[in-house]
Amino acid sequence: MIKKPPTQVIPRTGSASGNDTLPRPEPPASPPSPLPDLHTSASAALVLRPETPLFVTVDLYRPSEAEIRVLGTVTVDAPGPLEPDRRDLLTELVIYLALHRDGTAIHDLSTTLWPHGVPDDVVTAALDHARAWLGPDSGGSPRITASADGSWRLADDLRCDWDLFVAYARRSKQPDTDAEENLNNALRLVTGPLWTNLPDQRYRWLTSSAIRTATTTAVVDVAHRLAMLTLGYGDTLTAVAACRTGLRAVPTAEVLWQDLLRTVAARRDRKALEAVIGEMYRVIAPPRSGLKIQAETGELIRELLSGLRHR
Numbered sequence: 040m041i042k043k044p045p046t047q048v049i050p051r052t053g054s055a056s057g058n059d060t061l062p063r064p065e066p067p068a069s070p071p072s073p074l075p076d077l078h079t080s081a082s083a084a085l086v087l088r089p090e091t092p093l094f095v096t097v098d099l100y101r102p103s104e105a106e107i108r109v110l111g112t113v114t115v116d117a118p119g120p121l122e123p124d125r126r127d128l129l130t131e132l133v134i135y136l137a138l139h140r141d142g143t144a145i146h147d148l149s150t151t152l153w154p155h156g157v158p159d160d161v162v163t164a165a166l167d168h169a170r171a172w173l174g175p176d177s178g179g180s181p182r183i184t185a186s187a188d189g190s191w192r193l194a195d196d197l198r199c200d201w202d203l204f205v206a207y208a209r210r211s212k213q214p215d216t217d218a219e220e221n222l223n224n225a226l227r228l229v230t231g232p233l234w235t236n237l238p239d240q241r242y243r244w245l246t247s248s249a250i251r252t253a254t255t256t257a258v259v260d261v262a263h264r265l266a267m268l269t270l271g272y273g274d275t276l277t278a279v280a281a282c283r284t285g286l287r288a289v290p291t292a293e294v295l296w297q298d299l300l301r302t303v304a305a306r307r308d309r310k311a312l313e314a315v316i317g318e319m320y321r322v323i324a325p326p327r328s329g330l331k332i333q334a335e336t337g338e339l340i341r342e343l344l345s346g347l348r349h350r
Contacts, residue, residue, distance in 0.1 A: 107199040111230030119172040142190025222265040266298040278302040309347040
């Protein structure tokens, strides 16, 4: 079960600079993102569910018997029986179906999850084990079913954090909604690095799929938008938290390092700024790696440092 976090990403009071304790004016409109749009980029369009509601109607934190998480450590929580030696395969199977909600043919599952392919009865047996693991929905129907055309799909009541993330991100762009609240809600679903520490020989389909690009781009985009939105009215605590959440998921996202540099510089603390600069170099361009930061980032660093005197 997903545990309900505090209302904000982090508390908004208590910064040393005092910026976060000032009365909060009406926030400005969300700034434009330098990244591909979540809803129009070709990569995202391949995996975003068209039926994902613009306005989330489920309680994100209600108890749920079965849940899928991909925005951090890939996890499937389900109430049914599961043999330990089947966990990695069945988790991958369920996650693949969760990211292909329109349905997947049994042959495609065979060639995707088993690199050398397996007979259909082996795939069917795995689907049966996964169906038992996920258990029935509230109406008693199985959570994995086959349609008339032979495609296998998950039941709509099986909640995936990616679906909810997309719904909140979409809602944040709608008129007459609280963009900050929805961006916050989306980022709360991000719990760690994306698509890392995967079991050996699993998830090889990610290398030829748009899913990795779509999820990482979307998380960086939402973190960037929330950081710039809240920094715009002096809320440096939330801006820092947005950057840090995005960077935990995608550590090399240079646009978020730029956002973090701007936010720390807004606190007028040169030592803190220098510390973040050093941290960024260690992540993006460590010594003897041959890697470099973007020219735009280097220019931003020089500009921010020149505006702050040594203490």
